[in-house]
Amino acid sequence: MSTSTTPTGFHESTPVPGPGSREAAHRRLVAGLLQRQGAALVFLAVMAVAWIVFPGFGTTGNLRTLALQSSFLAVIALGMTLVIISGGIDLSVGSVYALGGVLAAYGSRWGFFGALLLPLAVCGLIGLVNGLLVARTAMAPFIATLATLLFARGLLLAITGEGATTYKIDNDQVFLEIGRGVLFGVGYPVYITLALFVAGGVLLRRTRFGQALFATGGSESSAVLMGLPVARTKIMVYVLSGLLAGFSGAMTAAYLQSGVTVIGVGTELDAIAAVVIGGTLLTGGAGTVIGTLFGVLLRNVIQNIINQIGTLDGNFQSVVSGAFLLVVVVVQRTLSRGRR
Amino acid sequence: MDEPVLEVVEVSKEFPGVRALDRVSFRLRPGEVHALVGENGAGKSTLIKVLTGVHRPDGGRLLRDGRPVVFGTPIQAQRAGISTIYQEVNLVPLMSIAQNVFLGREPRGPLGLISRSRMHAMAADLLAGYGVTEDVRRPLGSLGVGAQQMVALARAVSVDARVVIMDEPTSSLEPREVETLFEVIGRLHRQGIAILYVSHRLDELYRICDRVTVLRDGKLVHTGPLADLDRLALVSMMLGREIGDVRDHGVTGFGEDGHAAAETLLRAEDLVSRHRLAGVSVTVRAGEIVGLAGLLGSGRSETARAIFGALPLDSGAVVLAGKTVRTGSTSAAISAGMAMLAEDRKADGIIPNLSVRENIVLAALPRLSRYGLVSRAKQDKIVDIFVERLRIKISSPEQKVSELSGGNQQKVLLARWLCTRPTVMLLDEPTRGIDVGAKAEVRKLIDELAAEGMGVLLISSDMEELIEGADRLMVLRDGAIVGDLRGDQVTEGNVLAALAHHEGDADE
Structure with missing residues (x-):
């Protein structure tokens, strides 16, 4: 047995490039900052400008409305953040959101718990179906959740007689408080949303489930080989997404005092946009809930500003969001290439 | 004699059309470093996957400390104390170093929440023993491949492993990192942890391994102390060739070369690609069939791909019919007059x-x-x-x-x-996976093409095909040419000798 072996000449003649030039490192740093905090930075800049330019913007009333309006989308986008970090996508949330609202209104005839639990049960179940399809049958999340999008929207139309019946919530004041209650001048939904985001952040960063989520999205085959419960994690994340969308629907119903059937069309795309603008990688494996929160706020602030201008078509909001989304995706692309 | 920590008994595994493992048995004893070797299709990867719970065997048993075990998933194998580090680092690049070490078993504090500070301290502590001193909060992807491999190893060992399987762990390491790896292996050895070490680098095997198991075509060929086998015998077993009376044949001097007068069509000079090629030079003349011989991972395919522009080069030049071809571009290679039949025709061809x-x-x-x-x-x-x-x-x-x-x-x-x-064709395993009759026809075609004046670079794992087909054979090992055989020198014995020996190693 030879003990005097030197490493083969192979290695010695191989040039060893340094760990990347300083310039590249600098570029990566800027890109990383833009990626993670881009939404927050742009949000603050836009806020500052709007505050100065539009007298109507900085008023307490306007800011309250802004915060309240952002809450409903933010809760949906929170679930979407988790799904996207896991490497998936959930297109069903817009329909599930609307369905949640109708079910809450429908269930309010059985009191507070009926109004709250009926949407959560059904929407959680839809999420479970999504999760099982994605995790157990290896169906593409895009397809699986597109199917449940149609399913949820169909169910909604069926129970409302194609939208002809609108269920009102008038006999349960406690449930209405969820959407209409006010504390220190700020609506309950804002507090609920903040609480959910804190919980979401803890879930992501401080629990094994959260870590498994990042690992699954970051490299699924590695996660499997490391012995992580990949399938269970995926199922859980779609259930959470369904629950959050359904809850947001219930909260909206409480706010509007009825189950409105026409909401939620295309909301899944708004949620995805907010998540991506918030710095979560669309390819999975990286992201933050706080980024998503700023993504949602940014979208609504731009909408609000366009309303302030008044003369501008409201559709310009989409134009601005779309442009910003493009920038973010390009930055993400550059960043992930820098990593390779 | 120590009781085996892991015993594989007559394990078989069949895939559609292939018997990947055919009643393979071997034992892994505590504290031993056990080499697992074999050529392409020998069944090494399948065996590893059976041991790690990725594949379920169709027949046979696994005994862990003498007790039968069945692994349905990787986690079950890990719980039984069998850890694996794969050739391709199987970690999550976007997550931090510490997270990667502790994924799935993070230290938890009050409320069952992960304690980041403890996790970071533990990770830094652990990794210091593996020569990784970077900030453990950095994303894993920011480390070099070698350091990533060390993190994978640290993770694998720290889960209370009794058996660590290493699949070509050094294939992407720098020499310094290889030394660190060997130090760690020495430490594991002293702790009584058994190591199953898969590598094609004979030098490494002879340096650190106690025993060896050789697989070929899914069957066990040999298992026993490595010291009882010299390099030539080992290589012969892997390739399934007889040693015969060819020992210690010199591989110098020039044989008869029928193509010496012909025009040089292709000249590749000093091709260097990190971790793959260490300065390979090849020339092909008109009408000549030049064979590339070598064990798996020796750089045969890489050489062809580098010439064809499909493998980025750090340095080196490719000259075709007197004109320099831009490297790193397949379209430049094609328009210069090259053609390449890739190894995997399903993925790269039809x-x-x-x-x-x-x-x-x-x-x-x-x-x-x-x-x-x-x-x-x-x-x-x-x-x-x-x-x-x-x-x-x-x-x-x-x-x-x-x-x-x-x-x-x-x-x-x-x-x-x-x-x-094309004026030059690069053929990578042109007859793999086709039946005997078709093989003969393809070989005949190659001969015909050469006879018409085309230059052919032929890669094959089939020794017979190379020896019968090639006018000249270049033997590769670890990304470098270690033998250049022409005319009469092209014999099996000379090839085996070149594969097994290396400079300054006369004692074997």
């Missing part, structure tokens, strides 16, 4: 749902078209010529390629490249 005609004319389309329109008549003519010349058996040129046998698919690919009128 388009199964297109017809024979469409597959053949694909590469020649630019030449056949005018104003962006492709003349069907010209296509048909070309296809007819090649179908006849290469004796491709088809019912009609419109038949789907996926319906053809492997041999005929290979001929279709060959025809596609011949359409481009």
Whole structure:
């Protein structure tokens, strides 16, 4: 047995490039900052400008409305953040959101718990179906959740007689408080949303489930080989997404005092946009809930500003969001290439 | 004698059409470093996957400390104390170093929440023993591949492993990192942890391994102390060739070279690609078939791919018919007159749902078209010529390629490249996976092409094919040429000798 072996000449003649030039490192740093905090930075800049330019913007009333309006989308986008970090996508949330609202209104005839639990049960179940399809049958999340999008929207139309019946919530004041209650001048939904985001952040960063989520999205085959419960994690994340969308629907119903059937069309795309603008990688494996929160706020602030201008078509909001989304995706692309 | 910590008893595994493992048995004793070797298709990867719970064996048993175990998933194998580090680092690049070490078993504090500070401290502590001193909060992807491999190793060992399987752990390490790895292996050895070490680098095996198990074609060929086998015997076993009376043949001097006078078509000079090629030079003359021999991972395919521009080079030059070809670009190589038949024809070659005609004319389309329109008549003519010349058996040129046998698919690919009128062809395993009759035909075709003045670079794991087919053989090991055999020197004994020996190693 030879003990005097030197490493083969192979290695010695191989040039060893340094760990990347300083310039590249600098570029990566800027890109990383833009990626993670881009939404927050742009949000603050836009806020500052709007505050100065539009007298109507900085008023307490306007800011309250802004915060309240952002809450409903933010809760949906929170679930979407988790799904996207896991490497998936959930297109069903817009329909599930609307369905949640109708079910809450429908269930309010059985009191507070009926109004709250009926949407959560059904929407959680839809999420479970999504999760099982994605995790157990290896169906593409895009397809699986597109199917449940149609399913949820169909169910909604069926129970409302194609939208002809609108269920009102008038006999349960406690449930209405969820959407209409006010504390220190700020609506309950804002507090609920903040609480959910804190919980979401803890879930992501401080629990094994959260870590498994990042690992699954970051490299699924590695996660499997490391012995992580990949399938269970995926199922859980779609259930959470369904629950959050359904809850947001219930909260909206409480706010509007009825189950409105026409909401939620295309909301899944708004949620995805907010998540991506918030710095979560669309390819999975990286992201933050706080980024998503700023993504949602940014979208609504731009909408609000366009309303302030008044003369501008409201559709310009989409134009601005779309442009910003493009920038973010390009930055993400550059960043992930820098990593390779 | 120590009780085996892990015993594999008559394990078999079958995949559609292949018997990947055929009643393989071997034992792993505590504290030993056990080499697992074999060529392509020997069954090493399948065996590893059976041991790690990725595949379930069709037959046979696994005994862990003498007790039968069944692994349905990787986590079950890990719980039984069997950890694996794979050739490709199987960690999550976007997550931090510490997170990667502790994924799935993070230290938890009050409320069951992960304690980040403790996790970071523990990770830093652990990794210091593996020569990784970077900030553990950095993303894993920011580390070099070698350091990532060390993190993988730290993770694998720290889960209370009794058995650590290492699949080509050094293939992407720098020499310094290899030393660290060997130190760690020495430490594990002293702790009584058994190591199953898979590598093609003989030097490494002889340096650190106590025993060896050789697999070939899914069957166990040999298992026993490594010191009882010299390099030549080991290589012969891996390749399944007889040693005969060829020991210690010198590989110097020049044999008869029938092509010495012919014009040099291809000259590749000093090709260097990090971790893959360490300065390979090859020349091919008109009408010459130059074979590349070497064990798995020696850089044969890489050499061909580098010449063809499919592998980025750190340095080196490729000259075709006197003109320098831009490296790193396959289109430059093709327009210079090269053609390459890739190793995996399913992945890199045929388009199964297109017809024979469409597959053949694909590469020649630019030449056949005018104003962006492709003349069907010209296509048909070309296809007819090649179908006849290469004796491709088809019912009609419109038949789907996926319906053809492997041999005929290979001929279709060959025809596609011949359409481009190459002066040099690079053939990587042209007869793999095709039946015996078709093999002979493809070999005959290669000879015919060479006879017409084409230069051929031939790669094959089939020693016979190389020795009978090639006029000249270059032997590769660890990304460098270690033997250059011409004419009469092209014999099995000389090839084996070149594969097994290396400079300054006269004692073996």
